């Protein structure tokens with residue numbers, strides 16, 4: 703016996719597979735979608751209807767006929783719905799509105815110092831509220847996606863540990879959803895970069911990837927069999943706080959001699975500055 707829950711799950715999965723193929727290969731006919739994803743033409747037609755009703759996809763033009771009528775093509779709807787992306791690092795918050803093709807439509811940046819806010823969660827909510835304010839139909843926003851440095855539990859939407867912003871176990875997703883009534887997704891910034899490469903960049907066909915970032919901090923994101931490997935509390939890629947020198951400096955995380963203190967941009971800059979002060983020539987640094 704098929705349980706209702708299973709049927710609902712299969713409908714959602716089919717919808718998601720069909721939306722993904724439209725995103726990657728649209729404009730595309732319903733018949734071609736059916737062939738490419740091996741889902742029956744009837745199911746494809748009904749899913750496309752639902753996606754059109756939700757203004758996620760639209761009909762646009764006709765394809766080449768294989769004998770009968772020219773097939774009508776469907777593609778993502780670039781105007782009706784939008785997504786808000788927020789990138790937060792130790793010094794800046796960037797907020798952008800994007801259409802379904804991930805084209806940035808509007809963007810603003812705010813510098814971030816400890817003098818800027820008392821509670822970072824409240825500050826983020828205030829900035830988002832101001833950003834959304836000009837939109838007349840806020841329900842057209844599909845969701846807010848926020849990336850953070852540090853350890854993030856993406857499933858629970860919790861900033862587990864971010865020493866630079868002084869955040870520990872902050873339920874940011876819950877706070878934003880309660881305040882703004884918009885579905886919110888939170889993830890580590892390197893995971894966000896990996897997903898962008900996987901979705902829109904050079905590695906769309908790769909099922910296994912390691913993406914390493916070196917900037918304010920050091921981190922990695924690991925894709926295994928098309929899924930991000932997160933590890934305990936989402937800390938799998940946080941190798942920047944691995945001790946590489948037991949006699950090294952005390953890190954902000956409390957550990958000693960972390961890798962981040964040797965290879966991050968601020969670490970390299972301060973080493974260069976102190977070498978210059980000591981009178982070393984540029985070629986010797």
Ligand SMILES: [Zn+2]
Nearest residue numbers: 943953955960
């Ligand atoms: Zn550390």
